[in-house]
Structures are given as C-alpha cells and as structure tokens.
Amino acid sequence: MITERLVGLVDRADRLLAAVPSAVPLLALRVALAIPFWRSGLTKWDGFLNLSSGARYLFEQEFRLHIFGQAFAYPAPLAMAFLAGMGEIVLPILLVLGLGTRFAALGIFAMTIIIQLTIPDGFVNFHLPWFAMALTLLVYGGGTLSADRLLGALFASRLKESAHPAH
Numbered sequence: 001m002i003t004e005r006l007v008g009l010v011d012r013a014d015r016l017l018a019a020v021p022s023a024v025p026l027l028a029l030r031v032a033l034a035i036p037f038w039r040s041g042l043t044k045w046d047g048f049l050n051l052s053s054g055a056r057y058l059f060e061q062e063f064r065l066h067i068f069g070q071a072f073a074y075p076a077p078l079a080m081a082f083l084a085g086m087g088e089i090v091l092p093i094l095l096v097l098g099l100g101t102r103f104a105a106l107g108i109f110a111m112t113i114i115i116q117l118t119i120p121d122g123f124v125n126f127h128l129p130w131f132a133m134a135l136t137l138l139v140y141g142g143g144t145l146s147a148d149r150l151l152g153a154l155f156a157s158r159l160k161e162s163a164h165p166a167h
Contacts, residue, residue, distance in 0.1 A: 026136075026143030030101065033108060033133040034092035036126070041088025044081065055081045065117045087111055095137070098146020105137035 044055040059081035064071035074080045087107055094104035112130045116123060142148045 021144070022140070023143035023145040026140060027098070027145045029133050029136060030095045030098060030142060030146075033105070033130065033137070034095040036130070037088045037108060037111070038092035041085055041092070044085035044088065051078065051081055051085060055085060059084075063118050065114075066120050067117060084111065084114075095142075098142030098148050099151075101142030101146055101148050102138055105134045109134040109138065 044052055046052045056078065059074055059077040063074055063077070065074065088111070091104045091107045091111075094100050095108070109131065112127055112134065115130075116127045119127075
C-alpha cells in the first residue's frame with residue numbers, strides 16, 4: 001500500500017514536471033550559453049571595433065592551438081581576435097533574442113571547438129557544458145519564446161494571405 005502511494009506520487013510529480021513547456025528550458029539554455037561568451041566578448045574591446053590591448057596580447061603572444069601534442073601559434077592572430085570578439089558579442093545577442101538560434105548555436109559550437117584546442121584543460125568544467133548546450137539548441141532551436149518562432153509565424157501568415165488574397 002505504501003509502495004502504491006509512493007509510485008502514485010512519483011507518477012504525479014513526473015507528469016507535473018513533464019508539463020513544463022519546452023520553451024522555458026530552451027530560453028534558460030539560450031541565456032545560460034550566452035552569458036559566458038558575452039562576458040568574454042566585453043573584455044576584447046576598447047570602444048567600437050577597437051580590440052583591447054589584452055586581446056591583442058593574448059592572441060599574439062599567449063594563445064596556442066594544441067593539436068596532436070603540438071602547440072601552434074594562431075594564424076592571423078589579430079584577425080582571429082577580431083572574429084572571436086565579434087562572435088562573442090553578436091552570437092550571445094542572437095541567442096538571447098532567439099533570432100537565428102540554430103545558426104548562433106552553431107557559431108558558439110565552432111568557437112567552443114577552437115577554445116578547447118586553445119585551452120585543453122577547460123573541457124570538463126566549461127567546454128563540455130557549452131558543447132551540450134549549443135548542441136541542444138542546434139537540434140531543438142529556440143522554442144516558442146524566440147524571435148525565430150515569432151518571425152516564422154509572421155512570415156507564414158503573410159505567405160498564406162498572399163496565396164489566398166481576400167476579394
């Protein structure tokens with residue numbers, strides 16, 4: 001009898017948790033993934049499109065790509081710093097808005113691969129969660145609480161109206 005009640009309680013709790021709309025965790029995931037990249041992006045700029053001296057130094061002197069047991073200097077380090085800085089500002093904004101979510105997540109995923117090659121020791125604490133979050137957004141998109149969904153619905157209704165104009 002106690003077992004049946006316990007199973008019933010667990011079943012009800014499971015149904016309640018399953019009733020949470022998927023848009024809520026997808027929004028939380030978009031924000032959670034955006035924050036560390038945004039914060040890092042802010043450190044790369046000293047004004048509009050002006051790389052900070054710290055970013056210049058890191059990409060030219062410190063950062064190395066660790067591939068097959070070797071450490072290689074970044075090719076075109078200032079171009080890489082500029083692209084990283086732009087990506088770390090633009091992609092988080094797109095993620096939070098849910099605008100081009102899958103493409104923004106793909107950009108973050110690609111950046112995380114490069115970050116992993118640059119800082120191999122960060123895999124478990126940082127890069128693995130970023131990979132998982134970006135992969136989830138790649139697969140599921142931004143959800144119903146996203147600009148993607150809003151714009152998709154707007155374009156769909158416009159297409160429907162143009163296909164069947166009112167008399």
